[in-house]
Amino acid sequence: MENLVAILGAGESGVGAAILAQKKGFAVFVSDLGKIREKYQKVLSDYEIEFEAGQHTEDKILNAELVVKSPGIPETAPLIVKLREKGIPVISEIxxxxxxxxxxxxxxxxxxxxxxxxxxxxxxxxxxxxxxxxxxxxxxxxxxxxxxxxxxxxxxxxxxxxxxxxxxxxxxxxxxxxxxxxxxxxxxxxxxxxxxxxxxxxxxxxxxxxxxxxxxxxxxxxxxxxxxxxxxxxxxxxxxxxxxxxxxxxxxxxxxxxxxxxxxxxxxxxxxxxxxxxxxxxxxxxxxxxxxxxxxxxxxxxxFKGVEHRLEHFLKVHGIEFVNDSKATNVNSSWYALESMHKPVVWIAGGVDKGNDYSILKGLVTDKVKAIVCLGKNNAKIKEAFGDCVADIVEAGSMEEAVRAAYYLARNGDTVLLSPACASFDLFENYEDRGNQFKKQVRNL
The missing domain is CATH 3.40.1190.10 (Mur-like, catalytic domain)
Known part of the structure; x- marks a missing residue:
């Protein structure tokens, strides 16, 4: 099909690219290997843009003259490799x-x-x-x-x-x-x-x-x-x-x-x-x-009011302050968070480790952290990194468990800090979901 723009990924950027491509007179096909959120399905339907979810119809995509891919799809994905081999340009929505x-x-x-x-x-x-x-x-x-x-x-x-x-x-x-x-x-x-x-x-x-x-x-x-x-x-x-x-x-x-x-x-x-x-x-x-x-x-x-999920001082419960820093998806972000804390910290950390080196946090953790609650499917690296400088390290399988554990470990005047230093995709949709669940569980205390 001539003048076809194929769009891989139907999140905010993919749907936006589809609307612009259609407006510029291209035939448009949107393909997402995962689920497409309802609000985006509705937008694509309203604009009468063809889309599929749960699969990539390769015959169709490999006939596009241009492919716009979601930033979440790596270059090593088999379909991207095939597109590159055919010389079809693959670009970002931006x-x-x-x-x-x-x-x-x-x-x-x-x-x-x-x-x-x-x-x-x-x-x-x-x-x-x-x-x-x-x-x-x-x-x-x-x-x-x-x-x-x-x-x-x-x-x-x-x-x-x-x-x-x-x-x-x-x-x-x-x-x-x-x-x-x-x-x-x-x-x-x-x-x-x-x-x-x-x-x-x-x-x-x-x-x-x-x-x-x-x-x-x-x-x-x-x-x-x-x-x-x-x-x-x-x-x-x-x-x-x-x-x-x-x-x-x-x-x-x-x-x-x-x-x-x-x-x-x-x-x-x-x-x-x-x-x-x-x-x-x-x-x-x-x-x-x-x-x-x-x-x-x-x-x-x-x-300026600051950013939700970034060192967001959320609530005090019985003198314990709860801080939502769910947006800290890497070690350096958590370094900033810990560096700005002035009271004893119960630190909720963990998630999908992206090859993290926790050694830069050691000094801060030794000085400021009294207990760590690990929130992730694989917490071995966190326990190994801080086992000798924090007395209490406990594991939690859900945000509810993590917030409760942190609450029991903290005392009046302490801070409970959610600053994961990791991506969120093992237990949550994204860092916003993780931060919102944290706030919900703190409200429930």
């Missing part, structure tokens, strides 16, 4: 949507802090009155918005998997927060492959574009030295601010950009903790590219 918009894009990636920085940047631009869309790993599908909403600027959170499927796409403003080992199972356990993937955020940039990056991150700094970078480099860190760039002086963040200087006390930032100073600086620089006034920027950085 790449596909980028072909049909001339809106400006702020693209944010990094191993940790992406969602917070993306939502904060969106918050700043929206409050300043820009016609701005939120897309990528958060918000609504980029393709769907390009098809139906037409924003002037998009703030897009990009994972390495999305970047892998992007070729001609160009970010007007690229933000790279940090690079720590994550998803190494998808990158042949080679850190350099993962680093290269993150640096794809710079592809096709010109001298008119901006590259905002953390100068305190050793991996990022070393990689920049190896590369020719065309765009305007704007580093940020906890030292003095360069020009252009951002830094901290006498407990104030300073941002220098385009003959403009912005400054505000770090105590006035709505997001506290060292990692959030980085996130606030990155969002601040990105916003200043779009000429946001200093007063507006200051106000937005001080009234």
């Amino acid at each position: 790449e596909f949507a980028g072909r049909y918009t001339d809106a400006k894009t702020i693209c944010i990636t990094g191993s940790n802090g992406k969602t917070t920085t993306t939502l904060l940047t969106y918050h700043i631009l929206q409050k300043a009155g820009l016609n701005v869309g939120l897309a990528g790993n958060v918000g609504k599908s980029f393709a769907w918005q390009v098809a139906e909403e037409k924003h002037d600027v998009y703030v897009i959170e990009l994972s390495s998997f999305q970047l892998d499927g992007m070729y001609d796409f160009r970010a007007d403003v690229a933000v790279l927060l940090n690079i720590t080992p994550d998803h190494l199972d998808r990158y042949g356990y080679q850190m350099q492959n993962y680093v290269d993937s993150k640096f794809r955020i710079l592809q096709n940039q010109t001298s008119d574009d901006y590259f905002i990056y953390c100068d305190d991150d050793e991996v990022v700094k070393q990689e920049i030295e190896k590369r020719e970078i065309a765009s305007v480099q704007v580093p940020f860190g906890l030292g003095a601010a360069s020009v252009p760039g951002a830094g901290v002086q006498e407990n104030r963040i300073i941002i220098n950009l385009k003959q403009n200087q912005f400054s505000m006390s770090i105590l006035d930032l709505s997001l506290q903790g060292k990692h959030n100073i980085y996130n606030s600086m990155a969002a601040g620089i990105a916003s200043m590219v779009f000429q946001i006034r200093n007063e507006q920027l200051r106000e937005s950085l001080s009234d």
